[in-house]
Amino acid sequence: MLPDDTFEVKLAETMATVRAWSGFVADVADVEDAEIGDAWHFGLVPHMAGACPVEVVVRRSDQRCDFTIAGESYEDIAIADLDLLPKVLAAVADGRVIRRHGVSRATGLKRFTATIVRLPDGGVFEMAHPSPGAPAVESEIEWRDWHFLPYRR
DSSP: OOOHHHHHHHHHHHHHHHHHHHTTTTTTEEEEEEEETTEEEEEEEESSTTBOOEEEEEETTTTEEEEEETTEEEEEEEOSOTTHHHHHHHHHHTTOEEEEEEEETTTOOEEEEEEEEEOTTSOEEEEEEEOTTOOSOGGGEEEEEEEOBOSOO
């Protein structure tokens, strides 16, 4: 965790970067940008079907955030590097998102969900959560991927 004043400066820089960038997608997505209490909320809702909505809420009080990408929510994530946020948002707008479901071969029930974002610099941002009763053996899982389209085509 960063000292509060360092985090606040870095968050202000990140917010300015994201706000400047959001002007380039404002014609293809609804942009949500608000500061509520000690949190910054930023979201993109694309106008085009098949593109991926994204929302992030960054809390100053505990330097943690909540992500919703492709309809999957991942909460209370430690923020190791605020420079990651603009990269994730740009990758989502570019259509570099995969929502992956792991489905039990035996029952057909969903046992695992992951959201994979391929960053512009070649890195990968991935969040996942298992479903209750998820099998421990990967060979029992069948992977089903859903790919998203870019905002601008």
